[in-house]
Amino acid sequence: MSLFSPMQNDDNSLYYDSDYADNSTIGAPPIAKLSYKYRHLFAHLYKLIYVVIFLLGVLLGTSLNNLPTTNTNDSQDNTPSSHSQKQITSNPPPSSSRYDYIITGSGPSGIILAHYLSSSFPQKKILLLESGTASSASVIPSQSWLPNVHVSILDVPLLWSYVATSSKYLWNIPNARVGRTVGGSGMHNAMMYVRGRPIDFENWPEGWEWSEILKTYKSIETYVSKFKIMDYRGKSGPVITSKPEIADAVGQNWIESCRASGIRIDENGFNDPSAEGRTGCGLYDFNIHNGTRASVAKSFLSENLPSNLHVLTGSTVTRVIFDSKNTATAVEYVNGGDVNVVMLKQGKGDGEGLGSDFRGDVERGVILTAGAIMTPQILRNSGVWEEGDVMKLKGVGKNLQDHPVIGLIYEIDSLNEASAYTISTQLKEFGDMINGQGKDVDYGVLGGPGLSSGGFFKSPYAKENEDSDVQVTVFPRVTEPHVTSFMKNDTAAQPKAKSLITIALLRPDMRSRVVPSPFNSSEAAKEFPLPTINAGSLSDRDVEILKWGLEHVREILSSPPISKVIGNEYSPNKHGDQLKSWIRANVLPNSHWVGSTKMGKRDAVTGEYDDDVVVDERLNVIGVKGLMVADAGIIPNVPNGNVHSTVCVVGRRAGEFIVGEGGGGKRKSKSGSGGRVVTNDNNNA
Numbered sequence: 001m002s003l004f005s006p007m008q009n010d011d012n013s014l015y016y017d018s019d020y021a022d023n024s025t026i027g028a029p030p031i032a033k034l035s036y037k038y039r040h041l042f043a044h045l046y047k048l049i050y051v052v053i054f055l056l057g058v059l060l061g062t063s064l065n066n067l068p069t070t071n072t073n074d075s076q077d078n079t080p081s082s083h084s085q086k087q088i089t090s091n092p093p094p095s096s097s098r099y100d101y102i103i104t105g106s107g108p109s110g111i112i113l114a115h116y117l118s119s120s121f122p123q124k125k126i127l128l129l130e131s132g133t134a135s136s137a138s139v140i141p142s143q144s145w146l147p148n149v150h151v152s153i154l155d156v157p158l159l160w161s162y163v164a165t166s167s168k169y170l171w172n173i174p175n176a177r178v179g180r181t182v183g184g185s186g187m188h189n190a191m192m193y194v195r196g197r198p199i200d201f202e203n204w205p206e207g208w209e210w211s212e213i214l215k216t217y218k219s220i221e222t223y224v225s226k227f228k229i230m231d232y233r234g235k236s237g238p239v240i241t242s243k244p245e246i247a248d249a250v251g252q253n254w255i256e257s258c259r260a261s262g263i264r265i266d267e268n269g270f271n272d273p274s275a276e277g278r279t280g281c282g283l284y285d286f287n288i289h290n291g292t293r294a295s296v297a298k299s300f301l302s303e304n305l306p307s308n309l310h311v312l313t314g315s316t317v318t319r320v321i322f323d324s325k326n327t328a329t330a331v332e333y334v335n336g337g338d339v340n341v342v343m344l345k346q347g348k349g350d351g352e353g354l355g356s357d358f359r360g361d362v363e364r365g366v367i368l369t370a371g372a373i374m375t376p377q378i379l380r381n382s383g384v385w386e387e388g389d390v391m392k393l394k395g396v397g398k399n400l401q402d403h404p405v406i407g408l409i410y411e412i413d414s415l416n417e418a419s420a421y422t423i424s425t426q427l428k429e430f431g432d433m434i435n436g437q438g439k440d441v442d443y444g445v446l447g448g449p450g451l452s453s454g455g456f457f458k459s460p461y462a463k464e465n466e467d468s469d470v471q472v473t474v475f476p477r478v479t480e481p482h483v484t485s486f487m488k489n490d491t492a493a494q495p496k497a498k499s500l501i502t503i504a505l506l507r508p509d510m511r512s513r514v515v516p517s518p519f520n521s522s523e524a525a526k527e528f529p530l531p532t533i534n535a536g537s538l539s540d541r542d543v544e545i546l547k548w549g550l551e552h553v554r555e556i557l558s559s560p561p562i563s564k565v566i567g568n569e570y571s572p573n574k575h576g577d578q579l580k581s582w583i584r585a586n587v588l589p590n591s592h593w594v595g596s597t598k599m600g601k602r603d604a605v606t607g608e609y610d611d612d613v614v615v616d617e618r619l620n621v622i623g624v625k626g627l628m629v630a631d632a633g634i635i636p637n638v639p640n641g642n643v644h645s646t647v648c649v650v651g652r653r654a655g656e657f658i659v660g661e662g663g664g665g666k667r668k669s670k671s672g673s674g675g676r677v678v679t680n681d682n683n684n685a
């Protein structure tokens, strides 16, 4: 079995149970610590209150549900048209419109960048193009709290796994769960908030030192906690981060067994940057606030949208158009079946002030933020790739990295509630738990995404200066989207519920590749070419680390109290060389894609970029002008832990570089393109 084969041809219907998409139970705030009976009562009380508020709203004619939409060409687009939301629309601007910046892709990076630019440059016009539609709940905060109105399942934490298997908001790319909606994969990810470690950035170019990164993490985040908020936390950023107040039952037992095994218990969501901060077991931090997803889309686009920012949904960018001097001048996109072109404003002169030297003095430009899988395709469509006619860049799509993951599945002995378990029974039980109706967990109503705890461990194969190279995540039921595929043929009723523990490689040797498909410009309106992902292979060392991780987890599971809760190992139930073969055959992608448009610096001796480098340290695409990449793809080496927080940093740093606060001073180009020499003439970091 190849790395990705288990995810091919998924039968989504198997995992999707419409009962769970019933949003009538959402909308109640956390009541985590009440007993089962009282939680039920409270849930109903809150629903009643919301129904009353909703009816009042309807009577007063202010019901958000009744607002007309601006959508004209996509019946699924819930784009609202109230106040600032008029700026989020699927109606293309008139062909005469000109923008200072055109940003392609509204994932976490694109949204943060677009917001930063439009706030920093109130006089400039910014266009954010998104292929997918806007979820109503992602852009109108209050709407997600009303019962019986159309809210998006994307905003219900519990349902992230369902969304990950539903095609409606995803790109149809085999083996990848890439979000296609305002908010990108930030709308259906697991919301685990794990920052990178100082060591992750050691080899990054100038301007990306840990001090800058930490400052940026802090500036984006507000950490909500009833405990002391440490200095390394953000206190006033837009993205809310919090820790579940209490673990699920399996997670609690996991933490206690770690403690009993003498393992350090982390109290800071593994985000303390100090030396031991990424070791041991504990609760994760999540992008959840009051029981709802604290997505970048909601945080940045739901209110106070700068009036100079226009978010254009239902608009698939096909390519960037360059002039004869390889300067980006326009973007072609398909909207409602029509091919449109949107132009940048004219600069001072052809190509002047743009390109690989731009920082602080840039007047206009295109910034690609379509994510690590899709941006290489746009680059190829635009003639920038290994055989490109605009610029030959061998690195486009190369160096793709992830946190390859395996799953350990255990039967649960003491927590059984049903007499027989099918996958859908398990999912139902899981849903009940999160909705505050389960008997064995105490999240409270929508208090968590369905998991709460895990751990970081250092294998004997880690380098001396590395703190951890294995990440463990404990799922109270087998629901994690990548691993449910293991069980998809296992539809027969099982006597026992099962719990899943995933083990991921944090610093893999393995490298994969995005292979963009050929693009035929005359066919652009019909079909956007989708890239494929060529999975690399695990190195022997990668396999040894995963094996060590799995055996280490087994050891912890053999200590009470968790040993008393779980029963037999269901999968892989293999040891020694058999286990190694199983790992090679069953390792899965983890959706933490980075590196396919790698950022790099010039070699100090040769003055050249390595072959796999696509953007320079200021994120400018090498060899052309006025084009940047600012998404997960530029991250040269996958950080230790889930990557969303670091992708947010990329969006923000890109904005700072353009506005000119990026540290390292304003630079000047001494030559044209490709092999140009860049000098710093002002060190104002």
Ligand SMILES: Cc1cc2nc3c(=O)[nH]c(=O)nc-3n(C[C@H](O)[C@H](O)[C@H](O)COP(=O)(O)OP(=O)(O)OC[C@H]3O[C@@H](n4cnc5c(N)ncnc54)[C@H](O)[C@@H]3O)c2cc1C
Pocket (backbone or CB within 6 Å): 104, 105, 106, 107, 108, 109, 110, 129, 130, 131, 132, 164, 177, 178, 179, 180, 181, 182, 183, 184, 185, 186, 188, 189, 190, 191, 192, 193, 194, 315, 316, 317, 318, 369, 370, 371, 372, 374, 375, 378, 481, 590, 591, 592, 593, 631, 632, 633, 642, 643, 644, 645, 647
């Ligand atoms: C199932 C899943 C679970 C995850 N869980 C976690 C987690 O718990 N914690 C964590 O830290 N990270 C997690 N991640 C990873 C995290 O969500 C991503 O790293 C992050 O969303 C990447 O952001 P991005 O802005 O680079 O791209 P994306 O989020 O991929 O956004 C790109 C956007 O560009 C749009 N786009 C693409 N092509 C075009 C085009 N041609 N024209 C117009 N628009 C286009 C897409 O529709 C999309 O909206 C998870 C990811 C997945 C898929």
